[in-house]
Amino acid sequence: MSDQITFTIDGVSIKGKPGQTILQAADEAGIYIPRLCYHPELAPHGSCRVCTVLVNGKPQAACTQPISEGMTVENDTPELKEHRCNIIDMLFIEGNHFCMFCEKSGNCELQAVAYRLGILAPKFSYLFPKKDVDATHPDIFLDLNRCILCGRCVEASKNVDGKGAFEFVGRSIEKKIAVNAEANLKDTNLAVTDKAADVCPVGTINKKRTAFAVPIGKRLYDKKPIGSEIEERKK
Amino acid sequence: MAKPKIATTSLAGCFGCHMSLLDIDERILKLIELVDFDKSPVDDIKEFTGRCAVGLIEGGCANEDNVHVLQEFRKHCDILVAVGDCAIMGDIPAMRNNIPLKECLDEAYLNGPSTYNPEKIIPNDKELPLCLNRVYPCHEVVKIDYSLPGCPPNADILWQALVALLTNKPLELPYELIKYD
Numbered sequence: 001m002s003d004q005i006t007f008t009i010d011g012v013s014i015k016g017k018p019g020q021t022i023l024q025a026a027d028e029a030g031i032y033i034p035r036l037c038y039h040p041e042l043a044p045h046g047s048c049r050v051c052t053v054l055v056n057g058k059p060q061a062a063c064t065q066p067i068s069e070g071m072t073v074e075n076d077t078p079e080l081k082e083h084r085c086n087i088i089d090m091l092f093i094e095g096n097h098f099c100m101f102c103e104k105s106g107n108c109e110l111q112a113v114a115y116r117l118g119i120l121a122p123k124f125s126y127l128f129p130k131k132d133v134d135a136t137h138p139d140i141f142l143d144l145n146r147c148i149l150c151g152r153c154v155e156a157s158k159n160v161d162g163k164g165a166f167e168f169v170g171r172s173i174e175k176k177i178a179v180n181a182e183a184n185l186k187d188t189n190l191a192v193t194d195k196a197a198d199v200c201p202v203g204t205i206n207k208k209r210t211a212f213a214v215p216i217g218k219r220l221y222d223k224k225p226i227g228s229e230i231e232e233r234k235k
Numbered sequence: 236m237a238k239p240k241i242a243t244t245s246l247a248g249c250f251g252c253h254m255s256l257l258d259i260d261e262r263i264l265k266l267i268e269l270v271d272f273d274k275s276p277v278d279d280i281k282e283f284t285g286r287c288a289v290g291l292i293e294g295g296c297a298n299e300d301n302v303h304v305l306q307e308f309r310k311h312c313d314i315l316v317a318v319g320d321c322a323i324m325g326d327i328p329a330m331r332n333n334i335p336l337k338e339c340l341d342e343a344y345l346n347g348p349s350t351y352n353p354e355k356i357i358p359n360d361k362e363l364p365l366c367l368n369r370v371y372p373c374h375e376v377v378k379i380d381y382s383l384p385g386c387p388p389n390a391d392i393l394w395q396a397l398v399a400l401l402t403n404k405p406l407e408l409p410y411e412l413i414k415y416d
Contacts, residue, residue: 098330099415100320100386106416115413121323121382125375128325128332216416225410 007071009053022062022073023051030234032227033075034084034113036091037150038063039199043159045151048091050084050113081117088114089122094173096131096145097202103211104203106219110148111202112226131176136184139192139208147177147204157196165190177204238268239288239401242312243275246301247328247370248294252319253277255387256291259394266394269401274311283311289400290315292379295325296371300364309377314400317373317382318393320415325370326386332369340366381406384415 005016009031016025021044026033037048046064053062054074062073074080091097091110099105131144149168154177157165165188169178181187190196192207200206216222245253253276259266272278273287290312296302309315320326331339344350344357373379383396392412399406 096330096333097415098326100326102416111415114415115410118408118413120384120408120413121317121374126324126329126332126372128329128369130333223411 002069005067005069007067007069007073009073010076016067020067022053022055022060022065022067025067026062026073026075027230028233030231031075032230033062034116034227035063036109036113036148036201037152039152039156039201041160041195042152042155042199045155047149047151048087050087052080052083054080084113085117085119088117088119089124091148092122093124093126094129095147096128098145102146102203103206104146104200106214106216106222108203108221109201109226112221115221116225116227134179134185136186137188137190138186140185140190140197141206141208142177142179142185143204143206144176146202148202149175149177150201152199152201153177153196153205156199157190157194160195163189163194163196165194165196238271240273240285241270241275241289241291241397241401242273242283242287242308243277243291244293244304244308245276246292246294246304246322246373247297247325248319248321249327250276250293251387252291252293252321252393255319255385255390256393258390260390262394266397269398283307285311287312288314289397291318292316292322292373293318294321295328295373296367296376297328298364298366302367302371302376305373305376314380315373315377316396316400317379319388320384320386322373322379323382323384325372329370329372336366336368384413386416389414 003017005018007014009026014025014029023033023035023038033051033053035051037045038051044063046061049061051062052059055065055071099111105111133143135141153166154168157163164180166177167180168175170176179185179188197205197207243253274280274283290308292305292308292315296305317323321328325332340357344352345355383392385392389412392408395408396406
């Protein structure tokens with residue numbers, strides 16, 4: 001078996017290694033495919049569908065689909081951009097995303113992908129759902145208003161920290177993150193040093209006494225769009 | 236040729252977006268060369284005097300008067316722009332949206348820790364506009380043509396958008412100007 005796989009993304013020839021996903025190979029080649037639930041240190045969840053690309057004409061999640069010899073991948077097309085904007089719009093209207101007082105603002109991946117896609121306002125009507133906030137833990141608080149159900153905390157707590165402090169409960173629009181305890185976050189064995197406390201892309205899992213440390217203008221996505229660190233790898 | 240007219244209003248907002256408009260600094264002199272102000276808190280004109288090219292809406296709809304003013308703007312303006320997060324999504328006022336209105340009023344007028352209201356009166360004078368059951372983003376009430384996010388949108392995005400709209404240029408906003416906070 002060859003140790004190199006050649007395929008194309010938007011007509012550009014890419015070389016990847018066997019076993020890599022489209023997203024991993026694209027990242028290495030300096031091509032940014034927008035994504036949300038994917039985290040490079042966690043097993044891909046494939047749930048947000050923002051990284052959907054067309055593989056030989058069929059939609060696939062780039063974070064879970066392995067590369068294969070000669071495949072053609074379409075990434076940067078008007079149709080896929082519209083699809084991605086629709087997903088981001090729905091995530092905004094399905095939660096209560098009050099960016100103006102959120103401590104994650106400027107470092108938030110949901111917000112950053114929306115900025116990068118040029119979204120000025122969601123096109124759908126806001127649902128204003130009632131969601132819970134759990135501030136019982138001494139070092140961490142949980143704000144489900146901002147949760148996008150990416151599953152990173154579930155995966156990190158289960159398979160990196162070996163604790164299983166978080167789990168999905170409910171289905172469809174009722175689906176949410178729950179803590180694995182009789183009552184509240186303080187009753188779990190979650191620690192502030194856990195991976196699970198570090199991987200939230202939005203302002204749902206927050207470390208107490210760390211907010212607003214970086215001034216506006218110096219935050220992660222204030223000046224440079226998300227993904228530009230990947231595009232800088234392009235030779 | 237007469238200058239085009241713009242109108243502005245603050246519905247359920249904090250006037251921060253208007254302050255941001257004033258924050259265009261010396262460009263405000265250029266703005267006055269470009270446009271005349273019609274109904275607006277800037278010149279304190281209360282009723283529309285004619286057709287406007289652009290209407291800038293700050294704030295969402297929290298009461299029946301907000302809805303009425305917004306509908307008047309839609310009637311009189313060629314282009315309606317939702318300015319700021321309150322107009323776009325309701326924002327801070329919309330934090331009451333998943334709490335029943337009665338509970339909000341009770342908390343404000345009866346149960347608040349610093350409330351002194353021995354007669355237990357919740358204001359209901361007919362001169363006061365009725366509170367809506369929740370705060371409605373502007374686009375749920377009338378057709379909105381453009382949205383400029385931010386809390387407030389910074390002066391540069393307001394300036395660039397206004398100039399583009401008034402000079403019939405496409406609205407192309409650089410990355411740094413699109414912010415939701």
